[in-house]
Ligand code: FES
């Protein structure tokens with residue numbers, strides 16, 4: 001049985017040999033390279049662009065500005081019909097008259113090499129008239145703030161409130177109230193491989209072929225077809241090896257679109273690879289929320305109500321095509337989701353301001369929703385004089401509470417919160433840690449323990465983007481082909497950026513069909529070959545593409561068995577396929593390869609009326625529910641150096657329930673990678689800007705990422721509660737690590753500094769912030 | 778554009794090329810010689826994706842100019858024998874996207890050459906010049922530790 005086995009990934013072998021094929025590894029005849037002229041200002045009017053010197057440079061083939069490309073490419077607006085009042089200003093591939101963030105592209109230089117293209121970009125002279133910039137959401141919403149978009153009254157992009165019950169009354173009768181003002185700073189995905197694209201255009205056929213480091217080939221195919229006015233079946237998007245994505249690579253990026261436009265205009269292949277500075281400046285960013293929240297408790301410790309006010313921003317525009325609303329929306333729906341309170345109110349307000357656009361990066365909204373609620377519980381426990389662990393257990397949704405639609409409007413089939421907590425406590429001896437902690441404190445060493453319970457939203461249903469009007473598939477289709485040799489090719493719409501969905505699908509197909517793992521090859525990441533699907537984001541691959549694969553493999557199995565039964569004159573119900581052989585109890589009859597041979601080359605041996613298709617297609621969408629919710633708990637211990645303000649992670653453990661597990665090794669490694677990203681955003685990672693909107697952290701020297709030396713070992717354990725909504729029973733697992741790590745670390749830091757009468761509610765918890773919280777600076 | 782002729786040994790083969798003097802070693806290896814196993818993640822010496830071996834020492838291929846490698850011996854991931862490390866990385870899933878992996882392997886190889894029996898923290902510290910965004914590092918540390926133990930007599 002290959003499902004549930006920790007099998008290693010086939011693709012990894014090639015990568016280990018240094019034989020990966022990432023976009024920048026691909027070359028083609030007459031390839032040209034693109035470099036951009038980007039705005040040095042956060043907000044400025046473009047008075048004039050002088051391209052003469054650049055055009056005259058040897059090796060430069062073309063210099064493109066908005067004027068040169070406007071006939072060749074359409075503009076767009078990030079609209080979403082479920083949020084009809086959300087402002088969606090028009091955006092162009094290259095800025096037309098005004099730039100609205102530092103790093104926005106205004107011109108593209110096409111040249112024989114990247115180096116020459118960069119030389120050319122330096123020769124483009126732009127006359128700028130700097131405009132006042134707004135860099136903070138609160139300032140952006142002030143009545144006299146400079147406006148980003150002239151046609152708007154101000155910079156308010158969207159505001160909404162969701163409410164259940166009566167929070168006002170609940171807070172009035174509360175025995176205790178915990179309240180905090182949080183700041184979660186801006187960061188980004190930082191895939192090690194930057195974004196990259198090669199676009200080729202064949203004018204005689206109107207055909208655009210794109211190789212792109214991306215998560216969603218079909219979404220890109222649709223977008224490039226519509227924006228460039230090409231028939232969709234003439235656009236092909238291939239995602240070769242992708243060097244990390246984390247949500248960074250499932251949007252439309254203006255610079256990548258310009259590469260397609262340039263290919264069309266010049267009829268030569270165009271390569272664009274973002275450099276690291278461009279990545280920090282112009283990739284989609286995430287977080288950047290200011291949250292005020294409070295939690296009401298009864299005198300005995302029941303959570304009565306939660307109120308959350310989230311102020312955030314979209315950056316300069318809404319992200320296309322998904323919009324920038326999701327992070328606030330998730331926070332407003334998820335905060336306190338593990339608990340049983342009946343009164344809830346959440347307000348979200350999104351502003352436009354002069355920074356790069358906010359998109360969907362791993363674990364959208366989750367880390368904030370989790371950290372806010374989990375911090376309030378710890379604060380509440382202190383007020384109530386209760387053990388924070390017991391306070392959680394007491395308030396967890398459990399048993400008969402399910403199924404339930406949460407006060408935030410999310411369907412919970414079942415959450416195994418108490419089981420996860422019990423398992424975590426079995427793995428980590430809290431009383432012993434407390435003893436050691438007390439002894440160390442006496443010596444001036446400050447360690448802390450933090451716990452965070454999280455709910456993880458995975459495998460989005462089709463209604464969100466379907467009703468929103470986006471051309472984004474939440475349905476997965478799987479095509480399986482039994483080749484004449486008896487080997488199997490499986491085409492999926494999910495894509496693999498290293499998380500291993502190819503292997504997961506391979507395991508499902510092999511197990512369901514009854515053939516060895518090596519008999520199955522999975523093909524993904526090609527919009528022309530693979531069935532229309534959503535790609536990989538939001539932890540959807542295993543749950544949706546896995547289920548589609550199971551259904552297709554079951555159909556193929558049925559067909560193989562019907563052919564075998566007809567040839568053998570047996571009842572198909574008495575036959576089985578095991579290890580590539582058709583069996584009847586312990587008797588081996590014939591191989592799947594033999595059936596494939598007959599099915600393809602001697603079809604006349606199979607009577608009409610038998611289902612004999614050896615290429616089958618099935619599909620799956622998780623209809624009528626917005627998400628499949630998983631859950632888990634993280635426990636972190638850290639040490640604070642109160643003199644330097646440095647926080648050192650010590651131990652980290654995760655107990656997680658993502659339903660049935662296809663491959664425990666790959667799930668574990670997803671979680672570990674996610675935890676480290678979460679620790680990064682809790683302690684190090686921050687896109688800092690000055691008051692004029694200039695990025696201060698444009699290199700790895702200033703934007704710190706977690707490296708091996710400072711990261712802890714991370715224990716991962718599971719509770720398996722299969723979802724009954726699919727046959728496979730899988731939920732997603734990619735958000736979990738990041739979802740809970742920030743909350744666990746923030747609580748651990750506060751636990752460590754509690755005896756010093758200090759608290760902190762701003763992440764990343766950098767040394768200066770912590771020293772300030774401690775009153776040392 | 779100023780160029781200069783260089784001659785060097787790359788993965789056992791002698792190569793001679795005219796290169797722009799401003800071209801860095803990793804771009805030369807990738808784009809002129811087609812050794813695309815060395816990657817580029819920052820061009821600032823910070824991420825380690827471009828790690829190659831120059832005269833028996835790992836270097837950042839983005840911080841060395843191609844002309845500086847004139848007369849030198851260069852090894853890239855395509856040219857090194859690392860069967861046990863590769864097998865352990867594969868078995869333990871010590872890579873996800875694989876973009877950092879060539880650099881990680883070359884750094885790990887050098888560590889085990891200089892310190893055949895490193896502690897976990899020594900492994901972590903040694904690999905701290907190689908950024909990995911996907912794995913969280915633990916599986917990489919496990920793989921290097923496993924190989925160190927396997928290699929001990
Ligand atoms: S590319 Fe050389 S260290 Fe990052």
Ligand code: FES
Pocket residue numbers: 192243244498871872873874875876877878908909910911912
């Ligand atoms: S495996 Fe992706 S960066 Fe290391």
